[in-house]
Amino acid sequence: MTETIKHHLTDTLLTAYAAGNLPEAFNLMVATHLSLCDSCRAQAEALEAVGGCLLAECGTEAMAADALEATFARISTGTAVPARRRNACSVLPQPLRDYVGGDVSAIRWKPVGMGVRQAILPTSSAASARLLFIPAGAAVPDHGHRGVELTMVLQGAFSDEVDRFTRGDVEVADEELEHMPVADPGEDCICLAVTDAPLRFNSWIPRLVQPFLRI
Amino acid sequence: MCKDASEGKHLDRKQDGARAENDWSGHLGRIVEAQDRAAFAELFAHFAPRVKSFLMRSGASPTLAEDCAQEVMATVWNKSHLYDPTRATVSTWIFTIARNRRIDALRKDRRPEPEDLPWGPEPEPPVADVMAMQQETEMLRVAIRALPDAQRELIEQAYFGDLSHREIAARTGLPLGTIKSRIRLALDRLRHAMK
């Protein structure tokens, strides 16, 4: 399954993830991709080893005298943490299901025109995340980007000027890329998109919808 | 045959060296199997002051760092059954817990985590793989130490949570490739075990 992924996360992104420096929306993108991609997961865990080495060498600060006792008290009131196992037949990996409150059927879509729908996910304002629904065979109108936008396919596939993207593939678009993704004809396409430019509803939505109105 | 045996010996010596300094995985094993409080106390004495230092260098006040370090160590106990010694040393694993706690405490962001593999850590991970991970992490540590000061400081700033340095790329020539390959093999083996 994981071998079919051709378009991966960048090392810069994985390093920032390993170091714990990503805004929530990008963290969600990385966690979702790693749930599907062992190659990037291995790279991220290797980068975490850098953190492990730094922790081993970062010096010490004395703990309070009763710290061990206090920690045992915390342990006795806590519970063992269960593993977050994947649900093999779901479209949304677990990190996304946590935000949506379920699988695809639980997504609360809002139409943005011509059958394209989106659902904004609640993240901190430093960056934003949304799910996109593109009907089979439909195009998302040409749109520019403010800042960096990452789009990952969760169901179906889309193609644009760059390549064809299937489940797990991530397209990294910067401000230069003007593209028009077209969903494969066979299946509706669902994507996760994150951007470091906060969504400005008043400007972004007209920008997306305008080309349709002109048709 | 002969060649194999001599290579094996060589490996053993190297492993002993690495083991003396970083093998804490046995302590976690004792916590999982026997809820061994003495093993935890030793782990705590070594790691809690480092976690506290890491959190203070990330901008936490001493009071917050103390509280978070205790929380991190309690999580170490509660998650000990999820630790996989073929994919990370104990230092690395505790770093990820401390990093996550830092994001919760200092940034107050939610912090989505990837889902766990369908098959948890193996009950008896191959000893050679555990050793190899420790050795290679030790080599990484040596390599980080050997970096020019400016470069090492940049990496420290990125990992200790200075947000102005989030753009760092790990193109520093650090020996990450072998560690990545090992983790990849461990992941493949776990996926295979599930089938």
Ligand SMILES: [Zn+2]
């Ligand atoms: Zn990947």
